[in-house]
Amino acid sequence: MNLGGPDSLDAVEPFLTNLFSDPAIIRLPWLLRMPLARLIARARAGTAREIYKKLGGASPLLANTEAQAQALDRLLGPDYRSFIAMRYWRPTSADAARAVADWKPDSIVCLPLYPQLSTTTTASSLADWRHAMTQLRLDLPTRVVCCYPAEKGFIEAIAGLVRPLLNRASDHAKPLRLLLTAHGLPKKIVTAGDPYPRQVELTARAIVAELAQPELDWQVCYQSRVGPLEWIGPATDDEIRRAGSEGVPLVVTPISFVSEHSETLVELDLDYRDLAARCGVPAYDRVPTVGVEPAFITALAKLVDRAVPEPTACPALLRGACANAWAAA
Numbered sequence: 001m002n003l004g005g006p007d008s009l010d011a012v013e014p015f016l017t018n019l020f021s022d023p024a025i026i027r028l029p030w031l032l033r034m035p036l037a038r039l040i041a042r043a044r045a046g047t048a049r050e051i052y053k054k055l056g057g058a059s060p061l062l063a064n065t066e067a068q069a070q071a072l073d074r075l076l077g078p079d080y081r082s083f084i085a086m087r088y089w090r091p092t093s094a095d096a097a098r099a100v101a102d103w104k105p106d107s108i109v110c111l112p113l114y115p116q117l118s119t120t121t122t123a124s125s126l127a128d129w130r131h132a133m134t135q136l137r138l139d140l141p142t143r144v145v146c147c148y149p150a151e152k153g154f155i156e157a158i159a160g161l162v163r164p165l166l167n168r169a170s171d172h173a174k175p176l177r178l179l180l181t182a183h184g185l186p187k188k189i190v191t192a193g194d195p196y197p198r199q200v201e202l203t204a205r206a207i208v209a210e211l212a213q214p215e216l217d218w219q220v221c222y223q224s225r226v227g228p229l230e231w232i233g234p235a236t237d238d239e240i241r242r243a244g245s246e247g248v249p250l251v252v253t254p255i256s257f258v259s260e261h262s263e264t265l266v267e268l269d270l271d272y273r274d275l276a277a278r279c280g281v282p283a284y285d286r287v288p289t290v291g292v293e294p295a296f297i298t299a300l301a302k303l304v305d306r307a308v309p310e311p312t313a314c315p316a317l318l319r320g321a322c323a324n325a326w327a328a329a
Contacts, residue, residue, distance in 0.1 A: 001112040001125040004086030005059025005261055011089065012048045016041035018088040024124035044226075051266050062086070064259035064291060065113065068300075071292045075301045081105070085132075087125045093132035100138065107141040109307045111300065113258050115154060116182070116199035117147035120189065143307035149199040150206040153299025157290040158253060159210040165251045165285045166213070172282055176249040177217040180204040181236045182256035183263065184222035186229040197232055203255050217248070223272075224263055240272055244279025253287035258296065260289050 006015040020026055020037035028036065052058060062084070069082035081103060085096035100108065110129060114121040126144065133139075148154055166176065182200045190197055204220045223236040236252075243250050252272070254264055268286050276284040290296040 001085050001087070001110060001114075001122075001129065002061060002065050002259070003121070004089035005061040006048075006052060006089060007058045007062065009049050009052060009057050011058075012052060013041050013045040015089050016044055016048060022088070022120075022124055024120045024127075051262050054266050054270065055262060059089075059261055060265070061259055061261040062091075064261070067292050068113070068259065068297065071297045072300050072304075075297055076304065080304070082111075085125070085129055087121075087128055093125075093128045094135065097129070097132040097136045097138055101136055105140065107143065109304050110142065110144045111304060111307075112145065112147075114256070115147065115151070115258065116149045116196050116203060116256055118185065118189075118196035119194050120185065120196075122146065141309070143309055145303045145307045147199060148299065148303055149202040151299045151303065153295040153297075153302065154258075154290065155203070155206045155210050157293040157296035157299070158207050158255065158287070160293070160295065161287050161290070162207070162211060162251065162253050165287055166211070166216075168285065172249045174246075174248050174282070175215070175217055176251055176283070177219060177243055178208075179236065179239055179243075179250055179252045180207065180218060180220050180255045181223050181252055181268070182220070182254070184225050184231045184233075184235070186227075186231055188229065190232055200256060207253075207255065223267060237272065237275055240276050240281060240284075241279050244276065244281045247280065247282060249283035249285075250276065250281055251285045251287065254289055258290050260291065264289060 004015070006012045017037050020040045021034055023030075023033065026033050026036060065084055065086075069084055073080060073082050083096045083099050083103075084091050085093040087093075091099075110126060112122045112125055114125075117123070133142075162178065166178070180203075182203075185194065185196055201220060204218070208216060208218055219234070219239055221234050221236040221239045222232055225231045225235055240250065252268060254268065257264055264286075273284050273286070
């Protein structure tokens with residue numbers, strides 16, 4: 001399960017409409033939410049198209065997710081088969097459910113590619129999948145991987161990608177700072193009980209512990225802020241400005257994204273790199289996402305093997321973490 005992304009410039013506005021019509025994103029009744037979603041999508045479509053033009057006219061997220069699915073299938077063997085269910089674009093949960101029904105499995109494991117649980121990502125994707133199963137009358141035993149913010153292989157994969165860049169930046173006049181950046185979330189969603197920032201912190205601390213550099217200067221921050229609402233912070237762009245004012249080199253690693261897409265390839269690699277140059281940051285290095293790193297794919301396979309039967313209401317939403325998170329911690 002993943003977010004999805006437009007597969008052409010013509011798909012940008014309908015993709016945004018799907019995104020903003022999700023009740024997990026805009027928490028209004030349907031009669032108010034749908035017109036507002038179309039209005040926001042229309043207003044933002046031009047800017048979004050410019051972003052996807054920089055990526056060749058489409059999001060690379062599906063291709064990257066397909067590569068992860070193929071790597072996972074090779075590791076799990078012939079008794080398993082991965083199907084992709086994107087939340088806001090094709091292949092949808094309904095597409096995936098039809099393909100699953102045709103394959104006739106004995107059971108299903110839902111594997112969100114969101115390491116940290118949020119009502120806006122994992123919970124939304126699971127709700128969409130349940131609806132697709134109901135519509136198709138696909139009644140099969142189902143298990144769920146709810147979150148894995150500190151899963152060993154996930155953390156090892158990120159740390160393994162960070163280390164070379166830390167070493168490369170070590171010859172600057174001032175010690176470098178590691179920015180651990182995650183997608184942001186409006187503060188009102190967190191106030192309502194969303195566990196996401198607590199799990200982001202769990203991921204960050206696990207990475208720093210794995211790096212085992214006691215003097216390392218590091219900071220969690222949040223990117224992709226949009227709209228007038230107050231968002232959780234500190235903001236990644238503000239941290240870049242702070243580093244520039246202090247003359248501190250930066251290594252920036254995404255910790256909530258496991259695949260390259262617009263937020264990494266455009267926001268981090270182009271927009272924030274340009275900001276760093278303008279602010280006087282002496283060095284700006286960006287760590288790749290974990291993608292198909294062997295340690296990460298191995299972690300996914302282990303999560304699939306130990307996935308738990310899906311409860312009516314995921315306990316992670318009630319207490320901020322689940323058995324996967326605490327076991328990994």
